[in-house]
Amino acid sequence: MILLEDVHFAYDGLYTALRGVSLQIDECERIAIVGSNGAGKTTLVKHLNGLLRPDQGRVILDGVDTKHFSVAELAREIGLVMQNPDHQLFLDSVEREVLFSLENLGYSKEESKARCNRTLNNLGLEGLSERSPFTLSGGERKRVALASVLATEPRILSLDEPTIGQDARQKENLAKMLGELNEKGKAVIVVTHDIEFVIENFPRTIAMANGRIIADGPTNSVLSNDDVLERCSLTRPQLTETARCLHKVFPEVTERLTLIDDLEAVVVKVLGGG
Amino acid sequence: MSIVLALVSLLFLSIIPLLIIFCCLVPIIGAAKSLRRWSRSMKGLSVLLIFIIIFNTLLSTQPNPFSHSIALTLRLVALMTSFSIFFLTVHPDELSQSLIQMRVRFEFAFAMSMAMRYVPTLGQEAYAIMDAQKARGVELDKGNLLKRIRNIVPIIVPLIIVSIRRALSIAESMESRGFGASAHRTYMTVLKFRKRDWAVVIISFLVLVLVVYVRLFMSLPTWMLWELPI
Numbered sequence: 042m043i044l045l046e047d048v049h050f051a052y053d054g055l056y057t058a059l060r061g062v063s064l065q066i067d068e069c070e071r072i073a074i075v076g077s078n079g080a081g082k083t084t085l086v087k088h089l090n091g092l093l094r095p096d097q098g099r100v101i102l103d104g105v106d107t108k109h110f111s112v113a114e115l116a117r118e119i120g121l122v123m124q125n126p127d128h129q130l131f132l133d134s135v136e137r138e139v140l141f142s143l144e145n146l147g148y149s150k151e152e153s154k155a156r157c158n159r160t161l162n163n164l165g166l167e168g169l170s171e172r173s174p175f176t177l178s179g180g181e182r183k184r185v186a187l188a189s190v191l192a193t194e195p196r197i198l199s200l201d202e203p204t205i206g207q208d209a210r211q212k213e214n215l216a217k218m219l220g221e222l223n224e225k226g227k228a229v230i231v232v233t234h235d236i237e238f239v240i241e242n243f244p245r246t247i248a249m250a251n252g253r254i255i256a257d258g259p260t261n262s263v264l265s266n267d268d269v270l271e272r273c274s275l276t277r278p279q280l281t282e283t284a285r286c287l288h289k290v291f292p293e294v295t296e297r298l299t300l301i302d303d304l305e306a307v308v309v310k311v312l313g314g315g
Numbered sequence: 316m317s318i319v320l321a322l323v324s325l326l327f328l329s330i331i332p333l334l335i336i337f338c339c340l341v342p343i344i345g346a347a348k349s350l351r352r353w354s355r356s357m358k359g360l361s362v363l364l365i366f367i368i369i370f371n372t373l374l375s376t377q378p379n380p381f382s383h384s385i386a387l388t389l390r391l392v393a394l395m396t397s398f399s400i401f402f403l404t405v406h407p408d409e410l411s412q413s414l415i416q417m418r419v420r421f422e423f424a425f426a427m428s429m430a431m432r433y434v435p436t437l438g439q440e441a442y443a444i445m446d447a448q449k450a451r452g453v454e455l456d457k458g459n460l461l462k463r464i465r466n467i468v469p470i471i472v473p474l475i476i477v478s479i480r481r482a483l484s485i486a487e488s489m490e491s492r493g494f495g496a497s498a499h500r501t502y503m504t505v506l507k508f509r510k511r512d513w514a515v516v517i518i519s520f521l522v523l524v525l526v527v528y529v530r531l532f533m534s535l536p537t538w539m540l541w542e543l544p545i
Contacts, residue, residue: 087446090450092446092450111454111456111457112449112450113449113452113453113454113457116449116450116452117452120450121450122450123443123446123450125443125447125477127473127476127477127480128440128443128444128446128448128473128477129444129447129448129450129451129473130473130476131469131472131473131476141451141469142452145451145452145453145454175476190450193452
């Protein structure tokens with residue numbers, strides 16, 4: 042659906058952020074982008090909706106180079122939620138804030154209203170719809186910013202660090218909502234350092250370091266590669282650690298497991314259950 | 316020194332003397348190793364300068380409007396250059412340090428240096444906000460004038476909010492790091508007025524006196540008043 046071909050980018054032509062990134066994102070995919078600070082993750086997602094244009098290389102959406110479209114046109118297809126919610130909130134109620142995005146994209150009144158209510162409910166914001174976004178807590182503002190883009194239900198949704206400042210329950214709600222969108226055929230991309238969130242919700246992981254993609258594949262194999270983890274400044278996921286410990290005692294357990302169900306199944310088998 | 320140079324450029328309004336001043340300014344900027352940054356800001360201003368030339372030429376009542384407007388522009392460039400010498404070479408921290416040593420209260424000096432270093436941050440913030448709004452489908456560079464003016468709202472409101480929030484959090488973090496805890500602060504660096512600093516001050520003052528004298532009590536030789544033939 043969207044294709045990046047050998048994308049290079051440098052801020053002000055001086056500070057190189059991407060050095061030849063190629064990747065393909067299909068419908069229904071759930072992708073996590075991990076990497077240490079300054080690896081180029083945010084720069085990469087800003088290329089998806091045209092906020093940044095490649096110095097070299099191409100970004101192709103449905104076979105058409107995105108340089109022919111404005112950001113607003115691309116926003117219909119590709120949603121992006123930035124890290125800092127304060128950068129997008131400016132209206133005096135949560136509801137109007139969400140409606141604003143929908144109106145920009147030209148949805149009818151009833152449709153907008155329905156989408157808005159649905160999104161607010163899903164994100165646990167229904168009681169706050171009349172409140173001013175500026176009086177909300179940091180975590181709540183983050184969710185309002187999310188809601189304002191989620192409501193437009195873009196075909197590709199990219200979120201930059203959506204889990205910052207959210208408690209475990211809100212993370213679950215978010216994961217559930219992303220899952221539902223995904224089932225409707227939308228692709229979901231997150232940039233995050235929250236490795237447990239990635240393991241539980243994202244089958245594909247792209248690891249970046251120094252402006253390049255160093256690994257792209259199934260999450261459990263990418264995140265059990267020590268070299269990748271090291272270069273992304275990530276610690277080993279607890280499940281991998283557990284698998285390693287078990288491997289020492291029971292050689293049948295492979296070291297590369299990262300999913301809790303797989304681990305459970307193997308442990309049950311080793312212990313002779315079934 | 317830059318004040319002296321600025322004053323000098325204000326005293327004249329003919330092409331040749333202003334050109335001479337300009338020629339004195341450029342090596343000073345070169346010596347301060349900021350020629351590149353200076354030329355970049357001048358490039359940015361060139362549109363404005365061209366406007367000044369055109370409008371003054373068309374609207375001026377002077378006998379030789381084109382010469383006059385060129386002189387005006389040159390004077391503006393010279394003025395700005397002399398101030399950029401100051402701002403390109405003096406770090407805001409040094410400025411506030413010197414104010415403190417001139418017995419200005421620390422809080423005021425600090426507020427000033429904060430304000431100065433806040434400008435670029437605000438600019439970056441504005442760009443980030445524009446990105447965030449564009450991603451929501453706001454068409455910033457389309458539509459008629461009225462629509463464009465309305466489009467400023469989604470930029471300016473977050474900018475103000477973010478600035479206020481930032482100011483509050485900076486204040487809190489400064490207080491928690493002990494700002495204002497004791498009446499007497501100590502400083503890592505103390506600026507000293509050395510001999511050559513005095514020399515610069517004295518030389519600039521002498522130049523100023525000389526130029527003022529020349530301007531007020533002597534008539535300029537005719538080649539200095541040369542104007543462009545039209």
